[in-house]
Amino acid sequence: MNRRHRRLPPDIPPPDDIFAEMLLASRELLALRSPLDAELMVSDMIGAWWGRRLHGGDVEQILGEGLVDYAAKAGTPAALTLLIAMAYLGTSRQAAKAEGAALALMESGVARPRWADRVGAVKPMGCYVSRDAYGDQDTVVCTFSYRVPDGQGGEREEDHHALVVVVDYNMRGMARDAWVSSQVDKLLEQASAEARDNPMLLFEELEPQQARALLESAMKATLESVGRKGPPPVSESYGTYHAFARARIKALPPGRKRPAPLHSEAPYSRERRAMLAAEFLASDAAEHLSDPSAASRCADHIIDYGCEQDFGRPLRVSPTKCETFMLDWLPRKVMLSPAEQEAVPYVLSAWARFASKRTALPEEGLRATLDAIWEATARFAEAYRDPSSFGLDRELVERLLPDGDLSALARRAFAFPLLQGRHGDVVLDELDPADDADRRTLLEIDHIDERHRPDYQEHLAWHEEIAKRLWEGDPPEMWEAAQRLLDLGHDRHDVLHVLIEIAERIGDDPDELAAALDDIADIPDAPPL
Structure with a gap:
């Protein structure tokens, strides 16, 4: 139904x-x-x-x-x-x-x-998982039957049905789709047959405790996506089955940790990441790379992406993962030199060859991954925008991005607009906005017209708090709220004062602060701070 x-x-x-x-x-x-x-x-x-x-x-x-x-x-x-x-x-x-x-x-x-x-009087019958060899997603199948008294003091089973949930690891391990089937035997037989015929698919039984842990984690990740820009990235039918799935998952026995995604390994320390990069650069797969320095930095980015964004799986490669790395993560997060930009597709292709041997990815999976990388190469040149191409001084950009996080550029430039030139005896180009003392000096100069305020020191301290939060992106709702107000035509200083008012009113509760920032739709008519 x-x-x-x-x-x-x-x-x-x-x-x-x-x-x-x-x-x-x-x-x-x-x-x-x-x-x-x-x-x-x-x-x-x-x-x-x-x-x-x-x-x-x-x-x-x-x-x-x-x-x-x-x-x-x-x-x-x-x-x-x-x-x-x-x-x-x-x-x-x-x-x-x-x-x-x-x-x-x-x-x-x-x-x-x-x-x-x-209602809800169900008994778990069995749990299964179908995995693609890339490790992109798991399709979890949990089967249930209703317990019905048989009139003789026992129970019989009726209305056998299956809950099917797709867990997407390219989307932070969230549950992306869900549905229910009453044709359980046909569903399991088809999944098993597909795995026998297709080397890119695996099908195996899953302990009910593991299925519960996996699905609870996946549905939590989906819920956390609600409220980010745009609608949640799920199927049209996900909302229809969400409540049913949530209830059925609670019918599974608890008690196990979430099973690791395919190709997961022990956590990668900084030393282990460096060793992996060295192994790659010394491998046959990397011997044709002509710029060792650029290749080394690109390899570091590939490994960091796999460790931090893909459940600690730097060696996992797939068409979708490589496209996301090139067309989404790098353009948003990493400041690349021109040499590194040119090297990215070559290093990533070499990495795919190197990693696929370590994970035993079938040859057809490697070919599809390499095809996806080269198809994305032209789009990468369009998607990646070097900040210097916008007329920004590279030295200035590096001061704002000591961590190389390109996604932070706009909010940090908003927090610290005065970074060049002189103010009296102060040379702004020599001040580091990441340093607490220099940061305060920059904010004092930015708010020199407010020194007449009787609460100037307290007010400046709040500006420091907001600047620090914007610098770190914590919470992300703060910069999102500021952008909404700026888009409505409000002055930068008025926007900062609204952020201060909310932070001062809410206090240290991170959830309440995020919710209050989310609720900002415009600046109310009120006397300025």
Whole structure:
């Protein structure tokens, strides 16, 4: 069952008529015979707001708990069926409220559906994982059956079904897709046959404890993607099955660590990274590289990317991973010299040959990876923008980026706009914005017109706090909020004062600070600080 209900606007809490529409749709629950159909229908309904964000509150609290309260007040049989399902499928707060409301309605004599006692009464049957040889993704299959009394003091199993979740390691290990199938035997047989016929696929049984740990981690990573720029990068159906998947995962036994992704190794220390780079540069795969210095620095970037962005897997190569490295991560994160820019595709191709032997990647996988690198080469030249090509002095850029993190350039330039020239006896070109003492001098010069303030020292200290946070990108919501306000045409100093006001009001709670910054849509009409 895959019903579609009215989707909710992202920023405006729905009026009661939206809740009424959902309650009207819940009448269909009364006619169902299968608890599986009921759970899937309600999962689809409450998936209407999954991935949405609301200014001023949590969407699950405002909409999810609001729906529970609305159903509790309605007190109809349809409302009771909805509450029974939400007691199993909802968040912990929604489930507790729904269970209490459902018990109250049943005690008052409201009729409940025939399937009510069987909601969530499932038994895990088996768990499996299908992995591609690249290590790009895992497709996890968890099978369940409902436990039904057999009338003789025992139980029988009914409604065998499978939850399928795709975990994408090129997207921070998040759950990217999910669905449910009732054709379990056919699903498992097909996955097993594909693995037998295709050397690029692996299919194996997974301990239920491991499956739970893996899926909990993946769904957490997906939830953390909500609120970043743009919609969450998941399939259109993910929201439909999210609540169902969350509930089924809790039916699996806990107690194991998440299984390591394919090609994972022991953690790479700095010394081990350096040894790996040396092994590569001394290998046959790297013998044709003509610029050893550029090759060495490029190899360091490849290894760092694999260790820090790919679950500690520098030796893993795939078409998608290499394209992401060239077209997304490098242009955002690393300041390359012209020689390094030219060397990137050659070094990455040599690395693919070197690494594929270490991971036993099939030859067809290596060929596809090399093809992807060369197809991305022309786009890399377009995607990578050397800061000096924008007219920025390279020495200035290096002062702002001592760590080489290109993604920090804009926010650090915003925090420290005065870095060149002279101010009295002070030579700005000699001040280091990464040094605490020099940073304070730069901020004093930037705020020289505010020295008349009676609270100048305290106010300057807050500017230092904001500048430090912008320099480090902590929290990332601070720079995102500043950009929104700048895009609306607000003055830089007014934007800084708003950030100070929020940081001063919220205090040290990082979650509350991030939420408050997220809620900034404009500067309110108020006297300036």
